[in-house]
Amino acid sequence: MHFRCQKRDLVEGISTVQKAILGKSPMAVLEGIYIETGDQEIIMRGSDIDLSIETLVASSIMEEGRIVIDSKLFGDIIRKLPDAMIELATMENNTILISCENSEFNLLYLNAEEFPMLPEIGNREKxxxxxxxxxxxxxxxxxxxxxxxxxxxxxxxxxxxxxxxxxxxxxxxxxxxxxxxxxxxxxxxxxxxxxxxxxxxxxxxxxxxxxxxxxxxxxxxxxxxxxxxxxxxxxxxxxxxxESIIPTDYKLQFKVKRAHLAQSIERASLMAKDGSSRLIKLNIENDRALITSNSQFGKVKEEVPVSMDGDAIEIAFNANYLLDTLKVMDEEEIIIEMTSGVSPAIIRNSITDNCKYMVLPVRLAR
Incomplete structure (x- = not known):
């Protein structure tokens, strides 16, 4: 095997296939990157059996071949080389010579025959x-x-x-x-x-x-x-x-500015007693959501205006679960539907009907 390619292209290829390589593996060959010469490109592949990634890197091919080379060491070396053309050529005793300007490395490589091929998918419609x-x-x-x-x-x-x-x-x-x-x-x-x-x-x-x-x-x-x-x-x-676990009825529905609600919840959760659950309470009534949290360090109160339709409800949540949801939604105003303080809340966009989120409450001690 003998080829040349630009460092930036080789680094991108290595970074891509390394996403499928776990590191330590019962099979030594799976700790490496498979490299095979193609038609003016090299084929690079990483695999942990369950997940395999293959990518093409533009190269000038002088001699065909295929090898497996240690993923971590190879990646570290290539990333440290100058931003220039890199040349790789197999030598005697299962070694490969890596050259770039004034730098040379000799690395051992493994037999590529043992590296798994990509599974065949078949001809179903894409x-x-x-x-x-x-x-x-x-x-x-x-x-x-x-x-x-x-x-x-x-x-x-x-x-x-x-x-x-x-x-x-x-x-x-x-x-x-x-x-x-x-x-x-x-x-x-x-x-x-x-x-x-x-x-x-x-x-x-x-x-x-x-x-x-x-x-x-x-x-x-x-x-x-x-x-x-x-x-x-x-x-x-x-x-x-x-479909069977998503509630379809509700007793309270309210609209609220997503960013305003998320910021208030985030601040209120700072006072939560249990760092893992970050318990916060919401009391929705009179067109406002009162958000509170208490701990041995003190207490916090946040008030967010809402436009509500239905009965007042007091409910508690793990703040993390609410924040995870609010961060991935993309509309400025959202709708939240609730039935009681012990029933799941449904969160959705106010305009585009393309998402639905359900969050279970935390039961409050009475």
């Missing part, structure tokens, strides 16, 4: 969606993915396409996040994508108005983002029937 749209869908839902491994299916996000509408849903037992977008697709799909995969996909997506393509088989999902492919295992099992 779903096209804009990169910036999908990035926003991930941001709007993945924060509600469960971290508790006792229910593995909830560690993923439901990706559901029906009647040309994509619904992405995540829930962790304390809150639910749902975001919808119209899709020009005839596919009907219902799969659960690991939250970890979506977080890595989000890091690779740009803010551009360009299409990414998504395809499936029974066990895997493939994302094609310009010159990069991301293949992940899907989570097995049935996702919770989320």
């Amino acid at each position: 779903i096209a969606i804009k990169e910036d749209t999908f990035r926003n869908l991930i941001r709007s839902t993945s924060f509600a993915v469960a971290q508790d491994e006792s229910r593995p299916i909830l560690m993923g996000v439901l990706f559901e396409v029906k009647n040309k509408v994509l619904n992405m849903v995540a829930l962790d037992g304390f809150r639910l996040a749902m975001r919808s977008e119209y899709l020009e697709s005839n596919e009907d799909v219902s799969v659960v994508i690991p939250g970890k995969t979506l977080n890595e996909v989000s890091k690779i997506l740009s803010d551009k108005d360009e299409d990414l393509f998504i395809s499936f088989n029974d066990n895997h999902i493939l994302f094609e983002i310009q010159n990069t492919k991301i293949v992940s295992r899907l989570l097995s099992g049935n996702f919770i029937k989320y």
